[in-house]
Amino acid sequence: MPRAEHRLPFAVAHSATTSILYGLGATLVALATVVLGLWRNRLPEALRGAIRRAADPPLAALKAAHSGVIGDYIVYITVGTALIGGVWAFTLR
16 A cells, blocks of 8 residues: 655745845845944944934934823834734735
C-alpha cells in the first residue's frame, strides 16, 4: 500500500527579488536611524547641520501636535484606531 504524503494545508511561496530588496532597504534605514540616534555627536558638523535642516520642520510639527494634554492623546488614539479599523473594513470587504 502506498504511503500518503503529508502536505501542509497551505503553500509557501518563494521570496521574490523585490521582497528581498525591500527587506534589505528597510534594514539599512533602521541601521541608519540607530547610528544617527546613538552617535550623532560624533558625526561631522556639516552632516549634522544638513540632517538638522532636513529634520527640523517635521520635528517642529510633531512637537506642536503633542502639547502634553492628556485629552489630545486620547483623541489621537481614538482617531488612529478608527482609521485603521476603517481601512481594514474597507480592504476586507
